[in-house]
Amino acid sequence: MTVRFMGDGPSADEILRATEKIYGITMMELERTIDALSAGEFNEVKAAQTAIRDLRATALVVLQERGKVDQLRKQIVGHVGAGGALDLDEARAEIGRRLACLRSAGGSG
Numbered sequence: 001m002t003v004r005f006m007g008d009g010p011s012a013d014e015i016l017r018a019t020e021k022i023y024g025i026t027m028m029e030l031e032r033t034i035d036a037l038s039a040g041e042f043n044e045v046k047a048a049q050t051a052i053r054d055l056r057a058t059a060l061v062v063l064q065e066r067g068k069v070d071q072l073r074k075q076i077v078g079h080v081g082a083g084g085a086l087d088l089d090e091a092r093a094e095i096g097r098r099l100a101c102l103r104s105a106g107g108s109g
Contacts, residue, residue: 015066019059026055 010018033048 009069015063019063022055022059022062026052026059029055 029048029051033045033052036042036044036048
């Protein structure tokens, strides 16, 4: 029996879709700013620039944090065993071998 410990966080595809959505919103805001500039509405520019900057900063923070979480998961998997699996059959066999050694050592003294 092999047990795999997997995180229940969002998948890479979900992260990518969320990031693409954020960039899509940013692009729409940028287009709105360009349209406002073309129409001579300079009061909209500052608000749009702030929104774009905030979206970019948020996206970067999310991606950085996701990278940290992925790195931690890889470290945890490295400590659990090869490939992140805990092989209970192998653990049981190792316990049996050690108990046999103890029995052998105990009976000879």
